Amino acid sequence: MNPTPASVTQAALARHAAEPGALLPILHEVQDALGHIPREVVPQIAEGLNLSRAEVHGVVTYYHHFRAEAPGRHVVQVCRAEACQAMGSDALMAHAAHALGCHTHGGHGSTSADGRYTLNPVYCLGLCASSPAVVVNDKLHARMTPAKFDKIVNALGADA
């Protein structure tokens, strides 16, 4: 049985609401459990922390890490920062966008039409001496090439 957004949020509130500055830990816990922060839990969090909905919504939308929409089944991040650019990450990003059927207009990510992949730019993974670097479903990969990228993506298998 999958936990509901309301029950996940209730558990996160119960665990953190008494801490000073509890909003970020609560949002992390909700997103870690659900993959995103559904709009319907915003009023619940606001009430639990005695904040306005606008304040909670403002925080969710301010931080790049938090997502209001469910991502694709596989989340791929490609580093676009300078050290990775120096080792060809622009070309790698273009390759990834083509391979996954995603676009990266305006510096933001997107999800492929079939909902299989979400591709996001990321600004530094701290692997700057092993550039370029990517993250595929929370696993780091460094010294990436288009050929290695394809191998990793193909190994994800046909899940749907």
Place this chain on the structure above:
Amino acid sequence: MNAVTVYVPRDSAALAVGADEVAAALQAECARRGLALNLVRNGSRGLFWLETLVEVATPQGRIAYGPVEADDVPALLDAGLLSGAAHALCHGVTEQIPYLAKQERLTFARMGITDPLSIADYEANEGFAGLRAALALAPAAIVHQVLDSGLRGRGGAAFPTGIKWKTVAAAQAAEKYVVCNADEGDSGTFSDRMTMEGDPFMLIEGMTIAALAVGATRGYVYIRSEYPDAIATMNEAVARATAADYLGDDVLGSGRAFHLIIRKAAGAYVCGEETAMLESLEGKRGIVRAKPPLPAIEGLFGQPTVINNVISFASVPLILARGAAFYRDYGVGRSRGTLPMQLAGNIKHGGLVEKAFGVTLRELMFDFGGGSASGRPIKTAQVGGPLGTYLPESQWDLPIDYEAYAAVGAVVGHGGIVVHDDSADLSKLARYAMAFCAIESCGKCTPCRIGSTRGVEVIDKIMAPPSPKTNKPQQVQLLRDLCDTMVHGSLCAMGGMTPYPVLSALNHFPQDFGLATPDREAA
């Protein structure tokens, strides 16, 4: 036969090139062959081109093999890996590898040598000696040691750490805080990440000493969400330090309390700015605060707060353990001690190089780095992160020293060095700097919020194909005026320093902007 100790790093730069797979292959292959193995997951030595760097303990010392892939393991064992035998991937005794032997590792002395989560390893390598020394001192004497060491903030601003601590110590409040800024968002930097993953007790010890010095009882470490391994390691290290009474209600029986909380950031670059970080810790949008009041007077939750970077705190235990003079004796001018520098980008031998201040960029890029990874000539290096300048070859012989860099308008910052070869287009990198600022600006002040977007547009006009309607010198002047407004009118370094990479690109590489001569003369 005794089990042979083999080290396979757990640093995320090693994991990202297959260290877990190497460790698994070693265990499986040794088990199959009936060889007794004592596998230790150490931190990284910081020689990232050799990762996964496998080390074997032998009577001659630790012998290094790298870069090892899981597929190499059977052949390495055939060749006699467990006795440190010769092989194409063997580099001899680790400590004698020139890249390491030429360094002055003070802060990173334990890095890659110990199991990061072993308190016994930490204690056996001078760990907690600084805290024990601090517990025997009055708070003012601790502050004095840090002042005397000449330590300046390693996060980038280079403000004297001791003066900050003195201010917080003098402030009267029921609750004070110690906050570590581990939002290491600069491209080309990873020394904070290595510290948290590879020697976490050093950071905990440094923060605890700070708490004793200023009278704080609670601390926070604000770690970027892009560093999940660092967050996990720090959480575990705090739990172990608490269980061993290095943290908690009664630190080592002193009657002094210090509780440390790990907080995960959420991917906003500007939260590396200290007041935006405080807002974020308080559960709000990471919007920069106007200063004054200084955080040392009114910081987290309105209380006096010490805020330092990971490397600043990590430098403190040694200063207390060996004395301020020991640390101060390294370095040049007003830049005392050592800086863990990070060689990154298009560099053959990228990694962590800790040296006393005074080393030059040329020494780092060629003597340590071995030139570019691509084999092409190096064109420039950006020093000090995305807000640092691009240094042309004429500046590569300057000593790395806060004042010497400031004299040419450059910054040492957090010690990140991103190398670019001659295929780099500096107009694109300048445009990127403005675009990055537009994405990451908190939006509070106009020069940063609007200026960055206008900056992208002006650079696009400069780079557009020539037409009778474009007046290139005018657009260049416009870009300079815009940069001037951003430098002098922004609330924090985000907008205030974004012009540094832009103007250095324009001044030193005018040809990349289609300007035949340095545009100062042309305009």
